[in-house]
Amino acid sequence: MPKFRLIYSWPRNLAGKLLNEPGMPPRECIVVRVQQEEKVGHARAVLVETLRCRAEAITTNLGSEHAETLLALHRLAKVLQFRGALAEAETLQRQILAAREAQFGPEDPDTLIDLNNLALVLERRGQWKEATDLYRRAVEAQERRLGAAHLATLASVGNLAEVLRLQGQLAEAEALQRRVLAGREDQLGSKHRKTLVSLNNLALVLQDQGNLDEAEPFARKCKEGGEALLGAANPETLIWVNNLATLLEDQGNLNEAEELYRKALAGGEAHLVRSHPDTLTWVYNLAGVLMKRQNFADAEPLMRRAVAGREEHLGAGHPDTLISVYGLAELLEATGSIAEAEELFIRELNGMEELHGPDHEETQASRENLERFRHQHGRSG
Structure with a gap:
């Protein structure tokens, strides 16, 4: 079952934008007033429609290539993402990039920011070659x-x-992450937040290569540095706690992995909210390690919550919802709830087809898994 490892996280608003990030300029605040408590869960949907209406009005009044129009489209695109x-x-990101290139050229700093923004969306969609x-x-x-x-260059190198x-191009990825880490250590020092991010990212590459023993000191140094710099309860520190836990899980150290997942989850529930995406990540990962320990009774309510x-x-x-659906399907298969498990495997496949298309490798993997499930359990398609 896939585990969630995260690159960075600061406290975020409804739009997913970082709050109180050091060195960043103040941001415009858009308030969404929700009168009934039970409708708070729909506030993000209201925010999307608010930003959509705002972008359409600005486009009508100022034109499709005006700076304010592009900013409004950018805000909408980030929330949609x-x-x-x-x-x-x-x-939207393609529209923004084309307008920016036409006005300022392909190497303008704002153009390069929009280039990275489009690449990030493509990365999330699995369109890795273009990204x-x-x-x-x-x-x-x-x-x-x-x-x-330059630090801006190193940020793009890290992306x-x-x-x-x-994509599994791990040798080049490792070399680039080592370059970023060395550059940040030299310019920012070993205890700077961005240096800690690079420690985390290098550990992820080494983990993917199977170099778990080499990755572990980087992951532990990152976690310990985060606790010293930001505090043990800081959301970003909790991300690094989670990532160390995934490494330990891969090493077979399920006791410490479970302990760290529980620590991350407790911190998320106390300092974020129960429904925060990172909190739900720790719910999912804890359920996964409990499944490995055959503790299905405790794992099931957590996976359903995710x-x-x-x-x-x-x-x-x-995508994160679909991964959770897949995890619940695996759990139910293991506990003998075959009919519900099949429904979830089908739902995950349909979601992957809609997200990536019928021929994408992740869609094909989902289709093969459903076929495996049906063959193993004597289910007809």
């Missing part, structure tokens, strides 16, 4: 404009390394 509406987010090409273009332009060691990791929470707050078709 956070909500899992990746196809619409991609369309890789865009990240490489951003890196090359920044190297020319800013230099290879490129991550999409290469997702599915229900992600359905409500991210949407039924969001």
Whole structure:
């Protein structure tokens, strides 16, 4: 069953935007007033429609290429991305990038930001080849404009390394992450937050390569650095606690992995909210390690909570929701609830087809898993 590992996280608003991030300028605040407590779960949907109406009005009044129009479209695209509406987010990001390139040229700093934004959406959609090409273009332009060691360049190098990791191009991803880590250590020091992020990202690559013993010191140093710099209860520290737990789980150290997942979940419930995407990640991961320990009775309510929470707050078709649906299906198969498990495997396949298309490798993997399930349990399609 897949585990969730995360790159970074600061406290976020309904739009998924970071709050109180050091060094970032103040952001415009859009207030969504929800009068009835039971409708708070729908506030993000209201926010999407608010931003959509606002973008349409600004486009009508100022034109499709005005700076304010592009900013409004950018805000809408980021919220759609956070909500899992990746196809619409991609369309908007392409529109923004084309307008920015036409006005300011392909190497303008704002153009490169929009280039990275489009690449990120493509990465989330599994369109890794095009995302890789865009990240490489951003890196090359920044190297020319800013230099290879500039912190903005290193940020784009890190983005490129991550999409290469997702494609299994681990040797190049490792080399790039080592470059980013070395550059940040040299310019920011070993205890800076961005340096800790790089420690985390290098550990992820090494973990994917199967170099678990080499990855563990990086992951532990990242967790310990986060606790010292940000505090043990900080949401980002909890992310690094989670990622160390996934590594320990891969090593077979299920006792410590479970302990760390519980620590991350307790911190998320205390300092975020029960429905926060990161909190639900820790719910899901804890359920997964409990399944490995054959503790299905404790795992099932957690996995159902992950599915229900992600359905409500991210949407039924969001990639994270579909992974949770798959996890619940596996659990129910293991406990003998075959009919419900089959329904969930079918639902996950349908969601993957809608998200990625019928021929994408992840869709094909889902289809093969459903066929395996039906063959093993004597179910007809």
